[in-house]
Amino acid sequence: HGSRREESNQYVVTVAREFQKSENYRIVEPAHMELAQPDLPAAYAKCVSHGAKYIIVHPYFLAPGRHWHEHIPGLASAAAANHPHTSCVVTAPLGIHRAMLQIIADRIDQSLS
Numbered sequence: 001h002g003s004r005r006e007e008s009n010q011y012v013v014t015v016a017r018e019f020q021k022s023e024n025y026r027i028v029e030p031a032h033m034e035l036a037q038p039d040l041p042a043a044y045a046k047c048v049s050h051g052a053k054y055i056i057v058h059p060y061f062l063a064p065g066r067h068w069h070e071h072i073p074g075l076a077s078a079a080a081a082n083h084p085h086t087s088c089v090v091t092a093p094l095g096i097h098r099a100m101l102q103i104i105a106d107r108i109d110q111s112l113s
Helices: 006-023 040-049 066-081 098-112
Strands: 054-057 087-090
Touching: 040 054, 040 066, 054 066, 066 087
Parallel strands: 054 087
Antiparallel strands: none
16 A cells, blocks of 8 residues: 555555566556555546556555455545546456466475475
């Protein structure tokens, strides 16, 4: 949701850029919920300025919590209301997925070698 530590915020930007390159999405904008910029409304507006009509908001969270259930959908809806010719959806967090389990195993293996 953003951090007071700039290096943590820059990490989110790097993840977004690497995702955009590796998955070949034309428009990918990082956003923070609070504490850092760009916030979700600013990132939403930037996507729209690049031509996006359908915005997919992906919370870079491991598990569903209050931010995912309440705060992010509210922020996304408010941003969409400012751009009436757009719509948006909020994805599930990363959660329990085979790929995540493999990443955990990889990190453990790295620490053991």
